[in-house]
Amino acid sequence: MLFQFCPHCTSAKITETKAYRIACNHCGFVYYHNVAAAVAVVLRYHDQVLFTVRQKDPDAGTLDLPGGFIDPGERAEAAACREIKEELGIILDPRKLKYVTTAANDYLYKTVHYKTLDIFFEYELEHPELGITAPDEIAALQWCHPPTMDLNTIGFISIRKVIGECYSI
Structure with a gap:
């Protein structure tokens, strides 16, 4: 309860x-x-997708996509760009964000189960060199080739599902 x-x-x-x-x-x-609204961005460079390694719970140590919760009154595209700037220090052109899909998720935070609707966008990067500007949230960055990766290394069910269904795993 x-x-x-x-x-x-x-x-x-x-x-x-x-x-x-x-x-x-x-x-x-x-x-x-x-339900709370959240965004996740599939940052691509050729056939690779950038994953973050979660620094803390929920699901510390697992793979994640950069993103986060949408602030009240904020558009999903603006939230995606804000989160990428906060976490990775890069500025995305919102016109180049490509909508992918949505997926339901269960986000356990301090004993409270939040039901979320995760909105997925894709963005093609011009170069793969990125840094971490939110080390309290992100332990590391990892480029993966989705068709060959183990989906069980991804923490959140919604991300596992979208990567598996939309990126040929």
């Missing part, structure tokens, strides 16, 4: 429905734990 007590009146008389609707049977307060 997401909450043990009502966030409005602190009553313990709450009911959770479908893991996202929480209702207080005492005061009538209803809370919907809605």
